[in-house]
Amino acid sequence: MDAENNLIELIKSRKSIRNFIYEKISNDTIKEILECGRWAPSANNCQPWKVCVVVHPTVKRMLAELSNYGGIIDSAYVDFVIFLDIDKGSERVKDIQALGAFIQNILLAIESKGLGAVWIGEILKNKDQVNEIFKLPTEKFELMCVIAMGVIDEPMIEKNEKERNRNPLEDIIDFY
């Protein structure tokens, strides 16, 4: 089955990409990627997500100053700043899981298009200041992550290639 093999390959080949070349990515492509997030599951289909799509260099710079990975945020063609929309949400644990599913769909969509991205969680340490940039009240929107996305700088990737590893399946499953 093609769908099956493609999915498994896609999931296994996806990895964090931190080196981008500057090349435009169309708004249509950006929307197709976010469309995959939109179909993520959520408790009672509450869809508690919001995305600020940042392409403007000045806004990127403001974001970049709030993270140790500012260089990546700056050099990405676009940064997706992803929030939990608290008013739309159901229960906190379920909502945060739903955002995880939303983020993963987006990362897989990016991989399927041959583009690169990295999920930046470290910026959560400055989450209130991120809200300020977008004038979003912190009691209504909670920063979940930034995804920096761009066209992959292939020579740099090969240079920085590290072995990706995961714990053996036997270590994480038990049969009953």
Added chain:
Amino acid sequence: MDAENNLIELIKSRKSIRNFIYEKISNDTIKEILECGRWAPSANNCQPWKVCVVVHPTVKRMLAELSNYGGIIDSAYVDFVIFLDIDKGSERVKDIQALGAFIQNILLAIESKGLGAVWIGEILKNKDQVNEIFKLPTEKFELMCVIAMGVIDEPMIEKNEKERNRNPLEDIIDFY
């Protein structure tokens, strides 16, 4: 691009399946599905997940009694009981997101194999009793969800078909 189209179709066609026929699913298939979870991203690659794979009817029955959706848990060929492994974890919000990504990979893998599943979050109301079934200390493992999986009862699906909907993309994204 095939990978791209297949992924988007897979993500959009996936939906909750609550009616199963009784038909064996091999352990190899079950492991291939969980393998997709295993490659989910997590903060510092901490992989804070654990799965109890339940096929034994007595254990299913004990689980079923803790949920309003016990009929689904009983009739599924297998139930994946998914925990956050707190000792392995990084920060709580990031860990719960990672579990969301782990769950979504598993749901997509199930869809890619033509099998059906539903993500049951309601059982979290009895999460401590679920830990007791598996003798897992609550300070080390926190229930995240149960995924009930089986061979789809196609005639029932058509009968119960509801229109799936999502909010328009324009409602959830803003460009900067």
